[in-house]
Amino acid sequence: MITVEEAEKIILQQATEYGAEIVPFDTAVGRVLAENIKADRDFPPFNRVTMDGVAVNYNAIENGISTFRIKATQAAGDVPTGIDEHTECIEIMTGAMLPPSVDTVIRYENLELRAGLATLVTDDIKRGQNIHYQGKDKRKDDLVAHIGQVITPAIISLVASVGESELRVKKLPRVVILSSGDELVDVAETPTQYQIRRSNNYTVKAVLQQHGLEAGMLHLPDDPEIIKKQLKTCLENYDVLLLSGGISMGKFDYIPQALADLQVEQLFHKVQQRPGKPFWFGKHGNGQLVFAFPGNPVATFMCLHRYFLPWLQASLGVEPKPPVYAVLNSRLSFPHQLTYFLQVKLHQNENCQLMADPVEGNGSGDFANLADTDAFMELPLDKNEFEKGEIYKILPF
Template sequence: MITVQQADECLFNSAPTWGTEVVHLAQALGRILREEVQADRDFPPFARVSMDGIAIAYAEWADGRRTFAVAGQLPAGAPPQPLGGPGACWEVATGGVLPPGADTVVPYEQVTIANGQATVLAKDVRRGQNVHDQGKDRRAGEVLLAPGTVLGPAQMALLATVGHSRVCVTRRPSAAILATGDELVRVEETPLPWQIRLSNPWAIEALLAPWTSEAVRLHSADDFSALRAELLPALREHPLIIITGGVSAGKRDAVPDVLREGGAEVLFHKVSQRPGKPFLFARTSQGGVVFALPGNPVSAFMCAVRYVLPWVRRASGAVEALPQWAVLAEPLVFKPDLTWFVPVSVENRQGTLWAHPLPGHGSGDLANLHDANAFLEMPRGRDAFDVGEVFRLWPYP
């Protein structure tokens, strides 16, 4: 049995790269960028008007001129027009080009216009007001997006504005999610009193959805031949396999043996933690990986949040997420010499996260996962944890 820290080290050193693919911008949302994106021109690409009004030369106003001849109107999208001779101005619109020769925009609220003449009423006019200078935001060639960026709405807007219609992103792997257990029935079925409906695959598929191309849900009875029939093809066909159940010390827990039969190398089995002690990690002969998690719902979900998701992010080339921490809101006692991942409900008190423990009724208390929204990692080597202490937080995504 290894420690949580040793499991992290093994996982960190076992993250493959899944390659890249080029997709259209319309399919890029949520993907991991694998190229550097630069500004194709200055941002903004011209001196841009930032308020409706009249464009003037500030020096003329500073010299005492208050009335200007209106040369015309320049709506947004119109090509630039020179300011013209002394005493001229243009009516301009937000987002439009500032006429060459002008350097200041006086808003309509501070102007009267009659008979082709605009009179400035403002007592205070500043050079360059209401003008967004060319290149003020970014210069042509500056890096806008770095590899590893998760493409959200803001990043999609940047890609569009630089004309990046084809985007190089991480190729998403397919995943197989295999639940084992004689007691399990499909969600559409009515279980007998000694049976339960499958829930682990649905939770894990939801967790993996942003990171995988597809997830195939499989089920096997607690039988060596049945497990072989489901697991061995999955090892050949999918680079990412998640198994729930069949990894403890029971007589019918055959997952480790079938993995080895299929050519997989078990890198670790059993971690000194609760829940999730039987957690197993293996590498397939095809270069894929297997996360074999305990079958109890809380154990499986905790291992998926704590280990599987960070690993998948790393393998996808995403920028590492910053660690989160929370203050313990209630005292806790835990006697076993194990790292304890306790479900908690997190609240934000004036910018500080406080974690309220919700231990529930064991690793089968699936309903307690709904009441909580994170796991708090309580280190091994001690049995009492005091209010006000700070511990690592693993929030649900």
């Protein structure tokens, strides 16, 4: 049995790139960039007006002029219209290109407009106000998004602005989710008194969808020959197998033997943790990875977040985020030599500290509690008593 840290290290050593592909930019949210994106021109591309009002030459104000004749009106997207005399102004709208002959924009709130004239009603005017100058944000050929960056709606806005209608993104691994056990029936079925509906596979699928990954799903019955045959097919067609259940010491836990028969090398089996102690991880000779999580819902959920998602991010070249910590908000005893992933509810106190309130559950099969919690708090295995006010790493979900 190995520690959480050892398991993490072994898994991250198997991070693998799966190449790149081209996708339409408007379908790329959540994907990871496989190319650098540069500005095709300055941002903004011209001196841009940021307030509705009038544009004047500030020298006129310095010379005591406070009333201006409106020469023309310019909307955003119009060809710029200049002034010929300092006593003139241009009525101009937000987003318009500032004409070269003017250098200051006065908003409507500081003006009185009457009979084609604009008169200042304030002395608080500064040269160059209400203008977003060309190149202030980015210069042509500046980097606006980089390889390894997760594509957010903000990045979609950027790539649209530079005219990138297609994006080169990291390919996602082909993943299949496998549940197992004759006690599980489909969601739409009515279980008998001794059966339960399948839920782990849908939970895993939902988590993966949040990370832009669509996975296949398959259920394995408690039959060693069928299990072996189905696993062989999955190893031939997928890069990663995510299994839930069938890996403990039970009489019908056939999966470890089936994986061994298929030459999947066991890299570890059992981790010093609760929940999820029976976690199994291995690698096939052709590079396929097998994450075999315990069947208990909380164990599957925790292992997915603690091990698979960091592996996925590493494989996609995403820079890891710094760990998040919270303050334990009540005293706790845990009398086992295991890393304990405690379910917690998070809140901020009046000092803006992130506080973690333990949520008592009924073991790793108590999935109902997951809906009422925000994170797992990772309590180290070298302690048994945890005091209120101590700070530990959390795994938000």
